[in-house]
Amino acid sequence: MAPKLRLDSRGIGAMLKSAGVASAVEAAAEATLSNVGAVQAHDGQVVPVEISTGTTDRAVARVTLLHAAGLGLQAKHGTLTKAAQAAGLQVRGG
Numbered sequence: 001m002a003p004k005l006r007l008d009s010r011g012i013g014a015m016l017k018s019a020g021v022a023s024a025v026e027a028a029a030e031a032t033l034s035n036v037g038a039v040q041a042h043d044g045q046v047v048p049v050e051i052s053t054g055t056t057d058r059a060v061a062r063v064t065l066l067h068a069a070g071l072g073l074q075a076k077h078g079t080l081t082k083a084a085q086a087a088g089l090q091v092r093g094g
Contacts, residue, residue: 016058029061031087041069
């Protein structure tokens, strides 16, 4: 019989909020941002891209297309998905 394993939920939570994990998450977001490159909307305007960081139950970083056409660019061309994959991140639906 396999030995019983007990997870340290508080320890795992503390690790996921740690500066080291936050740094790794931010580095992945920066790599994604650099892979987005210069994106243009249908009207020819350059679409600005922003990173925002924070903490929920873990360290998080969001890469956002800051233009009204951003949602359409992601839906039609997968702009952020392709950039994240090029950064070596695994992208799953949901």
